Amino acid sequence: MISRIDKDHSRFREIVRGKIRDNLRKYISRGDMTARKGKDTVSIPMPSIDIPRFTLGGGGQSGVGQGDGEPGDPVGQGEEGEGEGAGKAGEGEGSKTLEVDVTLDELAAILGEELGLPRIEPKGTESLHTNKDRYVSLRSTGPESLRSFKATFKRALKRQLASGTYMPNKPIITPVREDKRYRSWRTDPKPQSNAVIIYMMDVSGSMGDEQKEIVRIESFWIDTWLRSQYQGLESRYIIHDATAREVERDTFFRTRESGGTMISSAYKVCADLIEKEFPPSNWNIYAFHFSDGDNWSVDDTSTCVSLLKDTLIPACNQFGYGQVESPYGSGQFIKDIRAAFPSNEKLVTSEITGKDDIMDSIKEFLKGGR
Amino acid sequence: MAPIPQYLRDMQVEIQGYADEFGLDYFTQIFEMLDYREMCEIASYGGFPVRYPHWRFGMEYDHMIKSHTYGLSKVYELVINTDPCYAYLLEGNSSVDQKLVMAHVYGHNDFFKNNNYFSRTDGRMIDVMANSASRVRRYMDRHGVSAVESFIDVCLSLDNLIDPWAPFRDRAHDSGGEAGEDEGANGRLRNVRGYLEDYVNPPAFIAEQQEKAKAEKEASKRKVPVQPERDVLGFLISHAPLESWEADVLGIIREEAYYFLPQMQTKIMNEGWASYWHSRIMTERAMTASEVIDYADVVSSVFATAPGQLNPYKLGVELVRDIEDRWNKGQFGAEWEACDDIEEKMRWNKELGLGQKKIFEVRKLYNDVTFVDEFFTLDFCRRQKFFTFTQNRRSGELEIETREFEKVKSKMLSQLTNFGQPFIYVVDANYLNRGELLLGHRHEGEDLKLDYARDTLRNMERIWRRPVSILSVVDDKPKRIRYDGSEVTISDETTAFTA
Numbered sequence: 001m002i003s004r005i006d007k008d009h010s011r012f013r014e015i016v017r018g019k020i021r022d023n024l025r026k027y028i029s030r031g032d033m034t035a036r037k038g039k040d041t042v043s044i045p046m047p048s049i050d051i052p053r054f055t056l057g058g059g060g061q062s063g064v065g066q067g068d069g070e071p072g073d074p075v076g077q078g079e080e081g082e083g084e085g086a087g088k089a090g091e092g093e094g095s096k097t098l099e100v101d102v103t104l105d106e107l108a109a110i111l112g113e114e115l116g117l118p119r120i121e122p123k124g125t126e127s128l129h130t131n132k133d134r135y136v137s138l139r140s141t142g143p144e145s146l147r148s149f150k151a152t153f154k155r156a157l158k159r160q161l162a163s164g165t166y167m168p169n170k171p172i173i174t175p176v177r178e179d180k181r182y183r184s185w186r187t188d189p190k191p192q193s194n195a196v197i198i199y200m201m202d203v204s205g206s207m208g209d210e211q212k213e214i215v216r217i218e219s220f221w222i223d224t225w226l227r228s229q230y231q232g233l234e235s236r237y238i239i240h241d242a243t244a245r246e247v248e249r250d251t252f253f254r255t256r257e258s259g260g261t262m263i264s265s266a267y268k269v270c271a272d273l274i275e276k277e278f279p280p281s282n283w284n285i286y287a288f289h290f291s292d293g294d295n296w297s298v299d300d301t302s303t304c305v306s307l308l309k310d311t312l313i314p315a316c317n318q319f320g321y322g323q324v325e326s327p328y329g330s331g332q333f334i335k336d337i338r339a340a341f342p343s344n345e346k347l348v349t350s351e352i353t354g355k356d357d358i359m360d361s362i363k364e365f366l367k368g369g370r
Numbered sequence: 371m372a373p374i375p376q377y378l379r380d381m382q383v384e385i386q387g388y389a390d391e392f393g394l395d396y397f398t399q400i401f402e403m404l405d406y407r408e409m410c411e412i413a414s415y416g417g418f419p420v421r422y423p424h425w426r427f428g429m430e431y432d433h434m435i436k437s438h439t440y441g442l443s444k445v446y447e448l449v450i451n452t453d454p455c456y457a458y459l460l461e462g463n464s465s466v467d468q469k470l471v472m473a474h475v476y477g478h479n480d481f482f483k484n485n486n487y488f489s490r491t492d493g494r495m496i497d498v499m500a501n502s503a504s505r506v507r508r509y510m511d512r513h514g515v516s517a518v519e520s521f522i523d524v525c526l527s528l529d530n531l532i533d534p535w536a537p538f539r540d541r542a543h544d545s546g547g548e549a550g551e552d553e554g555a556n557g558r559l560r561n562v563r564g565y566l567e568d569y570v571n572p573p574a575f576i577a578e579q580q581e582k583a584k585a586e587k588e589a590s591k592r593k594v595p596v597q598p599e600r601d602v603l604g605f606l607i608s609h610a611p612l613e614s615w616e617a618d619v620l621g622i623i624r625e626e627a628y629y630f631l632p633q634m635q636t637k638i639m640n641e642g643w644a645s646y647w648h649s650r651i652m653t654e655r656a657m658t659a660s661e662v663i664d665y666a667d668v669v670s671s672v673f674a675t676a677p678g679q680l681n682p683y684k685l686g687v688e689l690v691r692d693i694e695d696r697w698n699k700g701q702f703g704a705e706w707e708a709c710d711d712i713e714e715k716m717r718w719n720k721e722l723g724l725g726q727k728k729i730f731e732v733r734k735l736y737n738d739v740t741f742v743d744e745f746f747t748l749d750f751c752r753r754q755k756f757f758t759f760t761q762n763r764r765s766g767e768l769e770i771e772t773r774e775f776e777k778v779k780s781k782m783l784s785q786l787t788n789f790g791q792p793f794i795y796v797v798d799a800n801y802l803n804r805g806e807l808l809l810g811h812r813h814e815g816e817d818l819k820l821d822y823a824r825d826t827l828r829n830m831e832r833i834w835r836r837p838v839s840i841l842s843v844v845d846d847k848p849k850r851i852r853y854d855g856s857e858v859t860i861s862d863e864t865t866a867f868t869a
Binding site for chain 1: 410421424427515528675676677757759767778818819
């Protein structure tokens, strides 16, 4: 039977989900979600889920306290009351802002529902499995190195008690062969990831902090969604200005470099990476490139186009290009590649003028369901 | 939920023996054992195993389970005011903890049974709540879960608008009992010299006065309510255009609000009393030498004080002890008050031994407000290092404001008055002769929280189905906040509401 509190609890969760859905656009455009990420959960601050009442407190906080100190000394905010007698009738002591932990899967589901994202059909390959052994049970034969002392001792003790050979004054337990128990394992298949996201970002001088923030938020959401679609997902990060290199996640979001922009350098690194580590026959590959669209030269742009045409687009499930508006960039690149690939489904382009566009841009990228 | 094992039953017999020895007078006490999930579940329901379904219980539960899991806080003990009195013990607590909890629970139990403010609560509230829960479930089956639940949200938003004295008033006396006092005077002015009667009260004047009085009486007869009404919930049940299930749900919320009211009114006393008794039972009787350290550890966290808050356990127990001590030594009465020699006061001991008698009397007759008002003395305030704090307007930080006794006490009393809730009345149910509802907030120095007030007005309108206003004071200016079904407006008023 489902207990009553579970029902009430799931109603509460539903309300929370509803609130998140209503405010999704706000949450998405606000960057602090990414900072609030735990291992599998995000904690979302939820200011107003309590019940309004006529209450006092129009002015500032004040009250009576107890302890040392002179007038004018600061008073630490008391921790919430601890000790006995919680659960008195009074609810809502003080105003605690509610922090709700939401799992990334749940968040992705909300995102999916809200944006109407289709589920992704994985590429034909069977997902790869590796096997993992876990010790879960006991058996009566096995190598001595796996002998379970506790189980063996217990059985020996039981036997000696039953047969009357146990002496309380001299409690020596001697296991015989039938007493011995060995740990035994089960082999579980562990699905191995067969999807990878390759993020590329332009870190040339023209990309400011705001632009990078946009990229970070957007990639967080793309990550969240794709992760919910694949079990285990690899992410790789490439930054480029006039040259490109693969970097760690942290570096990707923090670095500020300067210099010119040669987009082809990133595409080359990406193509190499795919060739070496992620054969397209086995992998679902997603590549996203963010830039302000200010490429060095027309020549370089044509190199990019040919790289895209010959290598990247055929290899990827989808290639996304997001152009973040920047006061310095010319924004030419998006026009060039739109012209070069007028109707290629695998290439998705999106222009992001500010934080409010992030949601639409995510939708643009993910609506194809590839 | 499980009955308690044998060793705890033995323990209960032992503790109950001490309670009898000390003269505690309690309802039959029943303990049950819960694991921590069940404990959190029941605690979220305010101690009652069956209540109507509502998300906020789930929210409480979420919060409690989390703080329990992360070790931030733990529900040690849970006791409810019913006859027989149920209390829950947490499985896995050490035996000294269980002993302490039992002793504490007997203190609460005695308080529930004997304190006057609890005298009108229903001893079978468990059944009452279970019955209302099944009615609410039935409404949910018929009208849909979310319709009923959102109506409960609306009702809860108003559940502090009750009259703390209503349970103690006779219903008959309540309505229209007050016969006009100055009726006999017939509007005549006072006149001691008979021969001047015609000059002081000429017939035309008398007729005019009588006419006026009659008109006033007529007007007040038509006015609903006749006098400002504090039991707003009760008023809404009888006057608002509610469907029968809605009226029933509102009634359920009101009944529970009245049930929980005495606990809010006696938080400090109740905890102080229970702590006083667990402390005496444990230290004088029940505790063994090996348990001293664990006992001290628990008690120190229960009585811990933090600068920014008031610990009701600590304040309560210290006050009870102080009263006992003063009445034992005879430190009360006119003679004591008149004495201003500090040396003599320090030595003052008439060996009256009235302490026990006095604290039992106090636990019967007082609530938090009267308790603090009468027994929170200058000496006590100094000894316990009380102060008031306030928010520094510039830095936004909380700072110690003063240690002056009068200010500390008046701050404390104002926070306890009406258990910290505003005084709200129904003033007029036919405001402006348009069927609008007018409420009045009796301003006692602190403003309403405006954003909450707005949302609450919205909920009020949902019940009244006509525009709703409240008279209040914002930043020292009388204002009227009105919600007409689409927007909230705030307008100036000439005078503030008084009741």
